Each structure stands twice: as structure tokens, then as C-alpha cells.
Amino acid sequence: MAGFLGGVVATLPERPRAVLVVTAHWEAPVATVSTSADPSLLYDYSGFPEAAYALSWPARGCPAVAAEVVESLRGAGLPYATDAARGYDHGTFVPMMLALPHGEVPVVQLSLLSSLDARAHLDLGRALRPLRDAGVWIVGSGMTFHNLRAFFDPRSAAPAAAFDRWLVDAMASEPARREAALASWTDAPYARFVHPREEHLLPLHVIVGAGGEAPARIAWRGTYMGLALSAFHVG
Numbered sequence: 200m201a202g203f204l205g206g207v208v209a210t211l212p213e214r215p216r217a218v219l220v221v222t223a224h225w226e227a228p229v230a231t232v233s234t235s236a237d238p239s240l241l242y243d244y245s246g247f248p249e250a251a252y253a254l255s256w257p258a259r260g261c262p263a264v265a266a267e268v269v270e271s272l273r274g275a276g277l278p279y280a281t282d283a284a285r286g287y288d289h290g291t292f293v294p295m296m297l298a299l300p301h302g303e304v305p306v307v308q309l310s311l312l313s314s315l316d317a318r319a320h321l322d323l324g325r326a327l328r329p330l331r332d333a334g335v336w337i338v339g340s341g342m343t344f345h346n347l348r349a350f351f352d353p354r355s356a357a358p359a360a361a362f363d364r365w366l367v368d369a370m371a372s373e374p375a376r377r378e379a380a381l382a383s384w385t386d387a388p389y390a391r392f393v394h395p396r397e398e399h400l401l402p403l404h405v406i407v408g409a410g411g412e413a414p415a416r417i418a419w420r421g422t423y424m425g426l427a428l429s430a431f432h433v434g
Contacts, residue, residue, distance in 0.1 A: 203419040203430065204297035210418070210432070215336035217264040218299070218306045219327070221402045222290035223341035225310040229278040230323055233285050233308040234265040241286035256292050258302035265307045267330060275326035290340040304336075311401055317382050320401045324408020331434070337409050339402030344393050344426050356425050358389035363420075363427035370407075370415040370431050377415065381407055403431065410434050 208214070224243055225231070238260050242252050265281065272279040287295075291308055299306075309327075312319055324337075331337055343366055349355040365387040369380035381404050384390055384397075394400050407415070410433030419430040 200421060201297055204294050207298050215304055216334040217261050218304055218336045218338055219309055219330060220291045220306060220338045220340050221309045221405045222288055223399045223402055224288040224290035226313040227310040228313050229280050230272055231280040231282050231310040232265045232268045234262050234281045234283045235260045236262055239286035240292050241288045243288045256296040256302060258306050261305035261307055271329050272326050277326050294340055311398060315397050317384060317404055320404035321378055321408040324405040327409045328411055331409050337406060339406040341399035341402040343428050345399035346393060346395055350424050358392050359426040361388040362393040363429055367429055374412050377407060406433055
């Protein structure tokens with residue numbers, strides 16, 4: 200996984216001018232955009248070794264791109280808010296410090312909707328399509344398996360694999376069927392076991408909405424603590 204993240208920028212068609220991270224670790228009543236030019240790191244976890252609280256990353260924000268996000272949301276008629284104080288949460292800085300270790304590209308964060316409504320997140324992605332077409336790399340940062348109580352239980356491997364197979368098949372479908380499958384993701388095998396709470400899956404809905412008619416492919420497939428995980432690229 201670390202190797203994939205470390206090489207993912209090289210797989211893009213062109214170097215992005217900015218990154219917009221839709222993070223599973225930020226929920227708000229309306230889509231909320233980080234506007235700070237110099238965000239700190241938000242150590243939004245507990246119980247880890249001391250070194251986890253001494254991480255640093257020289258990335259910078261981009262108020263101009265944040266304004267473009269706002270304009271895209273406004274143009275789509277979606278409610279929005281901005282946050283000038285929020286730092287990079289670990290849903291952003293952990294993968295991005297591997298992908299862009301020197302902070303080579305500015306990074307803006309976007310929250311999930313606290314409704315956790317699947318169709319609303321597909322709609323949110325559709326609102327972001329103009330950014331995708333204007334050199335902004337839209338990243339959905341979550342996890343395709345996220346049941347913290349089940350991570351260390353070997354009995355979780357089979358449900359994780361079944362859900363992962365369903366998700367891979369759904370993502371390989373033509374765009375309308377792909378969106379329909381994600382809108383009704385709770386019908387998937389072991390859906391509520393794999394995601395007791397869906398916040399780690401919904402960034403994928405945003406990416407699919409932003410991708411529109413573009414094809415999806417598996418960007419990485421592997422395991423974490425023996426559990427099947429996948430990452431996808433749309434476009």
C-alpha cells in the first residue's frame with residue numbers, strides 16, 4: 200500500500216496543479232472546504248506511539264483553488280461552507296505525505312456530508328467535475344473495509360473478500376450501473392459488516408460522481424492485516 204501511494208502521482212496523465220482530498224475524517228452539515236494557506240497537521244487519533252504525534256509535512260493549502268471548489272458547489276446549487284482554521288486530518292496527511300512527500304502540490308480538503316447519504320455524495324462529486332477538468336486531482340481518502348472491531352479477527356477475511364469482489368465488479372460496470380450500485384451499496388454482500396458506518400466508503404461515491412462517464416480501473420488491490428482492500432482510479 201505504501202509503495203502504491205508513493206508511486207501514484209507518476210501514474211496520472213499529467214501533474215496536477217492542486218489536490219482536493221475528500222476525507223473520511225471530516226463530516227459537516229454541508230460540504231465544507233478548507234481555505235487555509237498554511238494548514239497544520241491535525242493528529243485526530245489516540246493511543247498510538249509518540250512518533251505518530253511528531254509527524255511533519257511541508258504541504259501548503261491553496262485559497263484560490265478552495266474558491267474554485269466553492270464556485271463549483273455554488274454553480275451546482277449545493278449548500279456549502281468554508282473553514283479557514285481546520286488542519287490536515289490523518290485522512291489527508293497520511294496518504295498525501297507518501298504521495299507528495301515534499302509538499303510539491305498544494306492540497307485542499309473537502310468534508311463529507313454528515314447525512315452520510317449515498318446519493319447526495321454522488322451529487323457532490325458531480326458538482327466537482329469542473330475542477331477535475333481543470334487540473335485538480337480529486338482524491339477520495341477512505342478505506343474499502345472499515346470495521347475497527349473486526350480488523351484483528353481472522354473470521355473477517357471472507358466477508359472482506361466478498362464485499363471487495365462486489366465493489367470491484369460494480370466499479371467495472373458501465374457508468375449508470377456503477378452509480379446505481381453505489382447508491383444501493385447496502386445491498387452488497389456483508390455491506391454492514393464491512394462498513395458498520397459508511398463514512399470510509401463515501402469518498403468513493405464522490406470520486407465516481409466526479410468521474411462521470413469516465414471508465415474506472417483498479418489502481419491497487421491488496422490486503423491489510425489479511426483483509427482485502429482496493430483502490431480505484433476513475434478517468
